[in-house]
Amino acid sequence: MLMDRYPPIAEHGLVGDLQTAALVSSRGVVDWFAAPRFDSPSIFAALLDHDGGGFFRLAPDAPKSSCRQLYYPDTAVLVTRFMSPDGVGEVLDWMPPERTGTPTDRHTLVRYVRAVRGTVRFAMECRPRFDYGRASHELDLDPIPGGAVFRAPGIAAHLRTGFPISRDGRDAVGEVVLHVGESTVAVFTVCAADGPAPPAPAVDAFTEQLWEVVDFWQRWVHGSRYRGRWSDMVNRSAITLKLLTYAPSGAPVAAATMGLPEQVGGERNWDYRYTWVRDGALSVRALLDLGFVDEAIAFTHWLGDRLREDSGEEPLRIMYRVDGEPLLTEEILDHFEGYRGSYPVRLGNAATGQLQLDIYGEALYALSEGREVGIQSGYRGWQVVARTLDWLVDFWDRPDEGIWETRGGRQDFTYSRVMCWAAFDRGLRLASDLSRPADTARWTGARDAILEQVMDRGWSESEQAFVQYYGGGVLDASLLLMPRVGFLAPKDPGWLATLDAMDRTLVSDSLVYRYDPAASPDGLRGSEGTFSLCTFLYVDALARAGRLRKARYTFEKMLTYANHVGLFAEEIGPSGEQLGNFPQAFTHLSLITAARTLDEALDRARAGERA
Numbered sequence: 001m002l003m004d005r006y007p008p009i010a011e012h013g014l015v016g017d018l019q020t021a022a023l024v025s026s027r028g029v030v031d032w033f034a035a036p037r038f039d040s041p042s043i044f045a046a047l048l049d050h051d052g053g054g055f056f057r058l059a060p061d062a063p064k065s066s067c068r069q070l071y072y073p074d075t076a077v078l079v080t081r082f083m084s085p086d087g088v089g090e091v092l093d094w095m096p097p098e099r100t101g102t103p104t105d106r107h108t109l110v111r112y113v114r115a116v117r118g119t120v121r122f123a124m125e126c127r128p129r130f131d132y133g134r135a136s137h138e139l140d141l142d143p144i145p146g147g148a149v150f151r152a153p154g155i156a157a158h159l160r161t162g163f164p165i166s167r168d169g170r171d172a173v174g175e176v177v178l179h180v181g182e183s184t185v186a187v188f189t190v191c192a193a194d195g196p197a198p199p200a201p202a203v204d205a206f207t208e209q210l211w212e213v214v215d216f217w218q219r220w221v222h223g224s225r226y227r228g229r230w231s232d233m234v235n236r237s238a239i240t241l242k243l244l245t246y247a248p249s250g251a252p253v254a255a256a257t258m259g260l261p262e263q264v265g266g267e268r269n270w271d272y273r274y275t276w277v278r279d280g281a282l283s284v285r286a287l288l289d290l291g292f293v294d295e296a297i298a299f300t301h302w303l304g305d306r307l308r309e310d311s312g313e314e315p316l317r318i319m320y321r322v323d324g325e326p327l328l329t330e331e332i333l334d335h336f337e338g339y340r341g342s343y344p345v346r347l348g349n350a351a352t353g354q355l356q357l358d359i360y361g362e363a364l365y366a367l368s369e370g371r372e373v374g375i376q377s378g379y380r381g382w383q384v385v386a387r388t389l390d391w392l393v394d395f396w397d398r399p400d401e402g403i404w405e406t407r408g409g410r411q412d413f414t415y416s417r418v419m420c421w422a423a424f425d426r427g428l429r430l431a432s433d434l435s436r437p438a439d440t441a442r443w444t445g446a447r448d449a450i451l452e453q454v455m456d457r458g459w460s461e462s463e464q465a466f467v468q469y470y471g472g473g474v475l476d477a478s479l480l481l482m483p484r485v486g487f488l489a490p491k492d493p494g495w496l497a498t499l500d501a502m503d504r505t506l507v508s509d510s511l512v513y514r515y516d517p518a519a520s521p522d523g524l525r526g527s528e529g530t531f532s533l534c535t536f537l538y539v540d541a542l543a544r545a546g547r548l549r550k551a552r553y554t555f556e557k558m559l560t561y562a563n564h565v566g567l568f569a570e571e572i573g574p575s576g577e578q579l580g581n582f583p584q585a586f587t588h589l590s591l592i593t594a595a596r597t598l599d600e601a602l603d604r605a606r607a608g609e610r611a
């Protein structure tokens with residue numbers, strides 16, 4: 001059965017080196033890994049096709065063993081524990097961080113194996129399938145036991161182990177018996193086809209590397225200034241955002257994976273291994289709240305570079321590759337059956353050609369938030385910002401595809417107008433704060449015209465709420481950002497009525513749907529789960545509105561949907577299962593901002609009680 005061949009999406013941890021990442025299941029299987037970058041072709045993709053995707057299994061040869069998985073505290077070192085009748089074994093997975101910030105084609109996944117009680121027999125299967133399973137490869141075994149190299153066009157993958165391995169067709173297999181206190185390693189290194197082979201693995205050297213990697217992550221996360229009520233979850237979300245950021249450019253990807261479905265068996269399956277302007281821009285506030293200024297600066301520089309490019313009719317595209325390259329296409333991987341039969345599996349993303357006007361608001365929001373800590377561009381950079389806003393004055397009043405990238409046609413989406421308002425509002429603030437030349441009269445006119453238009457056409461008398469698009473009657477959770485960007489006061493009567501309407505129509509046991517596809521057709525078949533990002537935005541809005549009891553309970557309940565190591569996918573299904581690409585950066589950044597807002601609101605309420 002398909003269910004038996006594919007582990008639940010949530011049964012995974014994430015490891016990475018700040019340029020790419022791998023998913024490791026709680027069964028000890030690496031079933032997703034692309035290299036040398038997040039958006040590179042896959043090497044292991046059994047999550048999308050059990051037979052043809054490729055995987056790297058390292059686990060006890062004991063059918064009755066049970067599994068537990070955790071992160072070494074405040075790190076990206078993943079520990080998978082196996083309890084069997086004969087003993088307890090562990091596999092520690094990590095990727096040494098690429099700290100130089102220079103793109104490299106060489107990436108290493110370390111799998112450190114040890115017996116901590118009794119005797120454990122570990123079995124290994126390394127079965128790579130290059131280029132999404134489309135490229136053939138050759139396998140050469142080294143004369144010295146424990147070495148192999150897989151060669152495919154343009155790429156090589158070296159396997160080095162501390163135990164003998166043998167050939168199984170074009171794959172490598174092996175086993176090792178460890179007694180209590182003994183350890184060994186299996187190291188998988190990806191490099192260019194003519195790259196040098198790594199040295200034979202020495203357990204002592206990798207033991208030393210383990211503690212170096214632990215120190216790297218703990219030093220980094222301990223730089224956070226968050227001291228609130230949910231430190232463990234906020235720290236894990238911060239580490240996840242760091243893992244999902246391509247260090248050479250500072251650009252975060254939306255998720256580490258592609259093709260994981262919003263509905264098992266459905267067609268809502270997308271490739272999220274790219275950088276959305278929206279997601280990255282909103283991450284700036286979360287990073288600054290935690291004190292990670294360097295990461296925020298890196299993204300604002302990346303964003304500035306995109307604005308300076310001449311990309312055609314629109315100053316910005318909605319998404320880019322991690323290096324800023326805008327040329328994305330979408331194709332179907334016909335040979336992949338999809339996660340539990342969720343077909344088609346899409347490579348690339350056709351939404352790149354969509355018009356989504358909200359990105360200008362998010363871009364200016366990021367630049368203005370950075371201003372608070374001294375992040376600002378020079379005069380030439382300001383000219384680019386001013387030119388963008390001058391352009392937007394003439395082009396904001398257009399239907400678009402909206403934040404949710406619907407494929408059912410363009411509408412006058414309310415959220416897109418709100419964020420265009422935010423673009424002008426933040427631009428005017430920057431011009432004043434920095435004393436920069438600007439056509440403030442036109443910007444002010446556009447800002448005020450948008451406000452009046454949204455208040456007139458975005459409000460539904462029948463729903464007593466702001467709605468998804470002009471003339472419609474559908475609620476949309478993206479509007480939960482209205483008070484955060486300052487479009488409406490968090491206790492404005494119209495906003496409180498909208499929040500009440502969302503409670504009635506979008507909220508299910510504290511979980512929030514982004515909208516109702518049945519009431520607002522989006523051009524796709526099937527349904528979807530609740531959107532985890534929206535649930536955290538809901539918490540933020542509740543806290544700002546002073547509904548603290550409800551906000552805190554909603555937040556605490558939402559945390560129970562995290563997986564065993566604190567990670568969230570994009571959505572939550574009807575039975576509490578995680579759905580969609582995993583882990584999703586947008587969800588984790590919204591967790592951070594919700595925790596910060598709720599902490600501050602609770603602290604103010606407590607101070608008021610004492611007074």
